[in-house]
Amino acid sequence: MAGVATSTRQRSRIAPYLMILPALVYLAIFFVWPLVALARTSLSTMSGSVFLPTLTFAWDFGNYAEAFTTYREQILRSFGYAATATVLCLLLAFPLAYVIAFKAGRFKNLILGLVILPFFVTFLIRTIAWKIILSDDGWVVSALGAVGLLPSEGRLLSTSWAVIGGLTYNWIIFMILPLYVSLEKIDPRLLEASRDLYSSNARSFTKVILPLAMPGVLAGSLLVFIPAVGDFINADYLGSTQTTMIGNVIQKQFLVVKDYPVASALSFVLMSLILAGVLLYTRALGTEDLV
Amino acid sequence: MPNEIDRQLIARLAANRTSRRRFIGGSAAAAAALVLGPSFLAACGSDSSSQDAGGGETDESTLRVSNWPLYMADGFIAAFQAATGLTVDYKEDFNDNEQWFAKVKEPLSRKHDIGADLVIPTEFMGARLRGLGWLNEISDAGVPNRKNLRPDLIDSPVDPGRKYLAPYMSGMVGIAYNKAATGREIRSIDDLWDPEFRGRVSLFSDAQDGLGMIMLSQGNNPEDPKMPAVQQAIDLVAEQKEKGQIRRFTGNDYADDLAAGNIAIAQAYSGDIVQLQADNPDLEFVVPEAGGTSFLDTMVIPYTTRNQKGAEAWINYIYDRPNYAKLVVYTQFVPVLSDMTDELAKLDPEVANNPLINPSQETLDNIYTWPALTDEQTQEINTAYAAVTGG
Amino acid sequence: MTAQTAVANPGGAAPAAKPVRARPKWGDLALRVLAGLVLLYLFLPIFVIVLFSFNNPSGKFNYSWQGFTLDNWADPFKYPQLTEALKLSLNVAAVSTAIALVLGTLVAIALVRQRFAGYRAVDTFMVLPLTAPEVVMGASLLVLFLDLGWHTGYTTIVLAHIAFEVSFIAMTVRARVRGFDWTLEDASLDLGAGPLRTFFKVTLPLIVPGIVAAAMLSFALSLDDFIVTYFVSGSTVTYPLYVNAAVKAAVPPQINVLATAILVVSLALLALGTLYRRKRIDGV
Numbered sequence: 027m028a029g030v031a032t033s034t035r036q037r038s039r040i041a042p043y044l045m046i047l048p049a050l051v052y053l054a055i056f057f058v059w060p061l062v063a064l065a066r067t068s069l070s071t072m073s074g075s076v077f078l079p080t081l082t083f084a085w086d087f088g089n090y091a092e093a094f095t096t097y098r099e100q101i102l103r104s105f106g107y108a109a110t111a112t113v114l115c116l117l118l119a120f121p122l123a124y125v126i127a128f129k130a131g132r133f134k135n136l137i138l139g140l141v142i143l144p145f146f147v148t149f150l151i152r153t154i155a156w157k158i159i160l161s162d163d164g165w166v167v168s169a170l171g172a173v174g175l176l177p178s179e180g181r182l183l184s185t186s187w188a189v190i191g192g193l194t195y196n197w198i199i200f201m202i203l204p205l206y207v208s209l210e211k212i213d214p215r216l217l218e219a220s221r222d223l224y225s226s227n228a229r230s231f232t233k234v235i236l237p238l239a240m241p242g243v244l245a246g247s248l249l250v251f252i253p254a255v256g257d258f259i260n261a262d263y264l265g266s267t268q269t270t271m272i273g274n275v276i277q278k279q280f281l282v283v284k285d286y287p288v289a290s291a292l293s294f295v296l297m298s299l300i301l302a303g304v305l306l307y308t309r310a311l312g313t314e315d316l317v
Numbered sequence: 318m319p320n321e322i323d324r325q326l327i328a329r330l331a332a333n334r335t336s337r338r339r340f341i342g343g344s345a346a347a348a349a350a351l352v353l354g355p356s357f358l359a360a361c362g363s364d365s366s367s368q369d370a371g372g373g374e375t376d377e378s379t380l381r382v383s384n385w386p387l388y389m390a391d392g393f394i395a396a397f398q399a400a401t402g403l404t405v406d407y408k409e410d411f412n413d414n415e416q417w418f419a420k421v422k423e424p425l426s427r428k429h430d431i432g433a434d435l436v437i438p439t440e441f442m443g444a445r446l447r448g449l450g451w452l453n454e455i456s457d458a459g460v461p462n463r464k465n466l467r468p469d470l471i472d473s474p475v476d477p478g479r480k481y482l483a484p485y486m487s488g489m490v491g492i493a494y495n496k497a498a499t500g501r502e503i504r505s506i507d508d509l510w511d512p513e514f515r516g517r518v519s520l521f522s523d524a525q526d527g528l529g530m531i532m533l534s535q536g537n538n539p540e541d542p543k544m545p546a547v548q549q550a551i552d553l554v555a556e557q558k559e560k561g562q563i564r565r566f567t568g569n570d571y572a573d574d575l576a577a578g579n580i581a582i583a584q585a586y587s588g589d590i591v592q593l594q595a596d597n598p599d600l601e602f603v604v605p606e607a608g609g610t611s612f613l614d615t616m617v618i619p620y621t622t623r624n625q626k627g628a629e630a631w632i633n634y635i636y637d638r639p640n641y642a643k644l645v646v647y648t649q650f651v652p653v654l655s656d657m658t659d660e661l662a663k664l665d666p667e668v669a670n671n672p673l674i675n676p677s678q679e680t681l682d683n684i685y686t687w688p689a690l691t692d693e694q695t696q697e698i699n700t701a702y703a704a705v706t707g708g
Numbered sequence: 709m710t711a712q713t714a715v716a717n718p719g720g721a722a723p724a725a726k727p728v729r730a731r732p733k734w735g736d737l738a739l740r741v742l743a744g745l746v747l748l749y750l751f752l753p754i755f756v757i758v759l760f761s762f763n764n765p766s767g768k769f770n771y772s773w774q775g776f777t778l779d780n781w782a783d784p785f786k787y788p789q790l791t792e793a794l795k796l797s798l799n800v801a802a803v804s805t806a807i808a809l810v811l812g813t814l815v816a817i818a819l820v821r822q823r824f825a826g827y828r829a830v831d832t833f834m835v836l837p838l839t840a841p842e843v844v845m846g847a848s849l850l851v852l853f854l855d856l857g858w859h860t861g862y863t864t865i866v867l868a869h870i871a872f873e874v875s876f877i878a879m880t881v882r883a884r885v886r887g888f889d890w891t892l893e894d895a896s897l898d899l900g901a902g903p904l905r906t907f908f909k910v911t912l913p914l915i916v917p918g919i920v921a922a923a924m925l926s927f928a929l930s931l932d933d934f935i936v937t938y939f940v941s942g943s944t945v946t947y948p949l950y951v952n953a954a955v956k957a958a959v960p961p962q963i964n965v966l967a968t969a970i971l972v973v974s975l976a977l978l979a980l981g982t983l984y985r986r987k988r989i990d991g992v
Binding site: 038039041042043045046048049050052053056057059060061063064118119121122124125126129132133135136137138139140141142143144145146147148149150151152154155156158159195198199200203204206207208210211227238241242244245246248249252253255256258259273276277280281289290293296297300301304305 | 735736739740742743746747749750751752753754756757760771810811812814815817818819821822824827830832833834835836837838839840841842843844845847848849851852867868870871874876878879880882883884886887903917918921922924925927928931932934947948951952955959963964967970971974975978979981982
């Protein structure tokens with residue numbers, strides 16, 4: 027198929043290493059090094075004064091066991107919310123990305139710019155606006171209530187759906203843009219050919235468009251799902267006492283309870299689980315590559 | 318020291334990025350910044366690491382103040398600068414006590430400057446800093462206006478002799494309710510648990526502010542906080558949470574929900590409600606029948622300060638009644654100075670007569686204050702409560 | 709279909725004849741309506757924000773509609789700290805995005821163009837920064853900067869932002885670079901262009917949409933970042949830091965005014981860009 031030809035040319039063996047070097051060095055300093063310090067903390071025991079504890083590195087895996095068992099509910103909940111939000115993002119983003127890529131013509135860049143514009147306003151201001159729109163006695167909630175579409179609490183705010191809605195809204199551009207970038211690359215003549223070949227739009231979609239858009243779907247899903255799992259701020263503002271996510275737990279452990287080993291262990295548990303999930307997902311999508 | 322990258326570089330980088338040629342130019346410039354950066358940074362680094370804590374550098378002409386946002390009257394700083402000749406670098410970057418502590422803990426423990434000569438944390442945080450030995454004493458000579466303080470604040474169990482924590486602004490911690498949402502007057506903590514308000518009640522996530530009034534309603538007194546008593550309050554909260562009575566645990570962010578009526582009854586700070594009432598007359602604030610607690614924000618001087626004299630001059634200026642009145646009228650919290658009625662009346666009679674800003678002695682008698690807790694006590698209480706609020 | 713009407717016509721220009729089968733228009737229309745609804749969803753809170761910039765609250769909070777006024781717009785820079793914080797955030801976002809773009813794009817291209825030893829490891833490694841919870845990363849970075857003896861402020865904020873932006877950029881550019889026709893590069897090299905020239909004149913221009921998209925995402929990420937910035941910022945105040953702190957005490961309409969102003973200016977720039985393009989195409 028045109029467009030995916032790989033090079034058969036003998037390429038410089040050093041080139042890729044040179045290209046990844048800057049990023050790797052940068053991340054080695056500003057990501058790996060702090061992460062190693064975090065790992066040490068997670069395996070340490072705390073003693074001494076409460077606010078200036080001494081951490082003794084002790085290969086204490088107990089923190090991990092505690093992290094995993096005590097907060098299993100929040101971990102599962104976070105994965106659930108993030109997965110739902112990712113699916114919603116995909117469903118909402120696809121039509122928009124598709125239209126921008128193929129039907130927008132000269133307005134392509136304008137609409138792309140429009141899409142990103144809401145994010146120049148900080149998260150908090152956007153959330154306050156949403157809370158005004160979705161307030162308990164606002165017209166949105168009343169309308170949904172009349173149709174019987176409200177969650178069990180009888181309101182939209184401070185429910186799990188509000189948190190999922192917040193995650194979806196705040197991460198959706200990370201689905202729209204990669205999808206667009208991937209779709210825009212598809213040769214429109216391919217689309218025409220596929221429409222001629224297949225009897226319905228649906229098949230043309232599943233057999234031609236979707237496979238070609240897969241890199242975008244993959245990138246978008248990861249860029250939404252991964253940060254969403256660790257998110258805490260949506261649950262803070264839009265959630266209730268029953269919607270605590272693992273991000274909130276880590277925040278509390280770190281800032282209020284100040285149990286640094288547990289907070290660090292929890293962070294690593296979270297990171298490993300996400301990584302495992304991501305590896306499974308990419309395999310399921312039929313690709314071996316992550317990035 | 319200029320802590321900024323060359324302006325031209327920024328301009329070029331920010332310019333039209335969709336043009337290939339421009340992009341190349343931009344990336345070359347960026348690469349240059351990356352190469353130059355570290356050497357530039359090393360220069361910065363060596364500078365600050367050679368700094369010493371208070372005792373080393375002093376800067377008598379500038380005062381750096383770190384305060385909560387919008388906790389300062391218009392024109393106040395300008396007037397202070399004119400009166401003292403100091404230049405004030407006023408930063409509104411104090412956001413949340415624990416978050417701030419997590420940020421400054423490392424620098425302060427290493428005696429690194431934290432960018433402020435005077436900070437205004439809440440009293441418990443100030444007490445913690447004092448316990449860690451990170452504060453400078455506020456000299457009597459530097460603050461003669463100290464005598465203007467309210468009699469109940471002149472001394473403090475948390476800070477004997479008021480040597481380290483200078484009160485800035487106080488307030489009452491009680492309950493606020495939306496009359497339109499509740500349909501009736503609210504008087505006591507028991508109203509919080511009324512099934513009629515299921516899912517429309519919010520409590521504080523901070524242990525002291527949240528539990529104080531609940532303990533009082535159970536017949537215990539936070540002024541003598543034994544763990545079983547505290548635990549009793551925590552258990553009640555846990556029980557109500559399981560029932561779905563509590564919608565959220567909040568910090569200061571209950572205001573929009575309360576104004577909208579999403580929350581019918583909230584644990585609240587008096588000053589916030591005064592502000593909200595301006596636009597929403599349905600809101601009321603009461604000190605619960607069994608009693609409420611108070612909060613106090615205090616001015617402290619970190620031991621890494623570079624202008625001890627300037628900081629003391631600031632405190633002294635604030636303790637002058639006419640000056641302080643301006644602050645009270647703007648922030649609308651409860652003043653820490655005594656006999657403010659006259660000065661307040663001069664600026665705004667409504668403020669002088671507002672019981673939430675200028676409470677009667679009767680109200681004040683029903684307000685209690687947490688004592689100085691040991692680090693272990695604080696930790697125990699915080700951890701126990703965090704388990705309920707969702708940590 | 710005969711060879712003459714086949715779509716991929718190697719001989720010359722695309723055929724002028726339209727496809728024979730008539731497409732049901734409603735499918736197309738439904739798609740556009742759907743896209744429009746999603747766009748509306750994105751802008752719903754924005755309408756509220758713009759509206760409330762004209763609100764006239766008597767108190768310090770801007771939560772309920774009181775009445776229309778133009779006063780806020782007459783005095784948009786009433787809170788100098790707010791304006792300064794905004795300018796700083798825009799600056800940080802621009803600078804960090806520019807640097808992170810270079811780092812991330814190189815990685816994306818390297819990972820797709822050829823399989824090299826250790827490729828899998830690098831691949832997995834690039835995902836890691838996305839998974840780390842912000843609060844612990846922020847705190848760990850702070851300790852790192854302190855250990856190095858660096859003063860926290862503008863520079864450390866930029867450095868921290870680049871750290872989390874690189875992975876986002878790499879993944880976005882990757883979505884574009886996948887399926888790239890590498891034989892184009894071969895052709896260029898065969899024609900005598902050196903590898904660098906090929907890179908800049910053939911490869912890069914074709915992946916520019918991916919780079920632009922990545923830049924936009926990175927910019928948005930940086931503008932909105934709160935907790936990592938909080939830890940490494942020292943006493944420097946960025947826009948989210950200011951707003952997050954301020955909202956606890958008050959929500960002055962000036963926040964809405966400045967936000968609306970940014971939106972309007974950006975919108976104007978976008979519209980101008982579109983018009984300019986049209987002119988160029990028409991004028992050619």
